[in-house]
Amino acid sequence: MNRRGFITLGCCALGMPTPTNAQTTAATRVYRVGFVTSIGTAYLYPLDDPRSGIVRPFAEGMRDLGYEDGRNLALIRRSSEGVRGRGADIATALIREGAEVIVVTTTTLAKEMMGVTSTVPIVMAAGFDPVALGIVQSLSRPGGNITGFSNHPGPEFEAKRLQLLIQAAPMKSRIAFLGTRSDWEATNGLAIREVASKLGVTLIPALHTLTNYEDALAFIEKENAEALFVAPQPAPNQKLIVDFAFRHRMPAMYPWRQYVTDGGLMSYGIDLIDQYRRVAGYVDRILKGEKPGELPIQQPTKFELVINLKTAKTLGLELPAPILAQAGEVIE
Secondary structure, three states: OOHHHHHHHHHHHOOOOOHHHHHHHHHOOOEEEEEEEOOOOHHHOOOOOHHHOOHHHHHHHHHHOOOOEOOOEEEEEEEOOOOOOHHHHHHHHHHHOOOOEEEEOOHHHHHHHHOOOOOOOEEEEEEOOOOOOOOOOOOOOOOOOEEEEEOOOOHHHHHHHHHHHHHHOOOOOEEEEEEOHHHHHOHHHHHHHHHHHHOOOEEEEEEOOOOOOHHHHHHHHHOOOOEEEEOOOOOOOHHHHHHHHHHOOOOEEEOOHHHHHOOOOEEEEEOHHHHHHHHHHHHHHHHOOOOHHHOOOEOOOOEEEEEEHHHHHHOOOOOOHHHHHHOOEEEO
16 A cells, blocks of 8 residues: 555544545535625515615625535625614624624614624625714724725715716706705715706705605605706615606606616616625635725725616607717617
């Protein structure tokens, strides 16, 4: 018997794993990752169901990195369903279930979970100004157990979204602002109001809660708004907003392309699908031992203007050539 054969036989005799068996054991290690949204019931649906929402690109990103839900990944999905403060309870439950990393879709959830754990890594998938909110020390070196991605390009970006809507529908002078009170009062809202004032447009604040849009939409109808500007907040029912604007023949600017594929006129914002896939990369690095506090908060890098030309024609809009030239995607 040669030496290699003797070593292999000895391992088997002692009940020790051979190198092949050791690799198999490592491959079946199951990583437990929490994924928490702020609204909706998308977490109730299988990942291959379109209703599973924004978790799908994250799961696809994890799969590209070798993690498959149900094999070596346990993706524990939850939602605070629009209830402020519920994030702390969800974090407690996830930690009890053995979550090694928790992905959250908003800075609010991250802030709520800060009081529960300072050790379990938390990755923000779309944070809003986490330094100003006291969640991290700095964007370049967050410190603590929280890192992630920002969906906040800055107030100038929101102002540009309003300018694009005004260019697309120059005859509309009464524009409804659909957002939360914090959207209206924060730096984004102030920048939008400044642009509206300079361009002679009246902005009508139609403020909503995280889960109730109906009252705000009724207010827009009552105020005879002619166009609609939607702030970049998670919406429990995007189609409800799109259908309202379409029914009232209102040109509308939305924050993300999903509104436009649902029939909305136009969107200008970050590529959420791309960003949620990139979040998987941070989770992978943390699972492999990197510290979240040393991973910089990633700023948005990819933006897209998406236009639904069919909706424009239905609304009787002939969009200017400069806007069409800027579009990354035109839906015919």
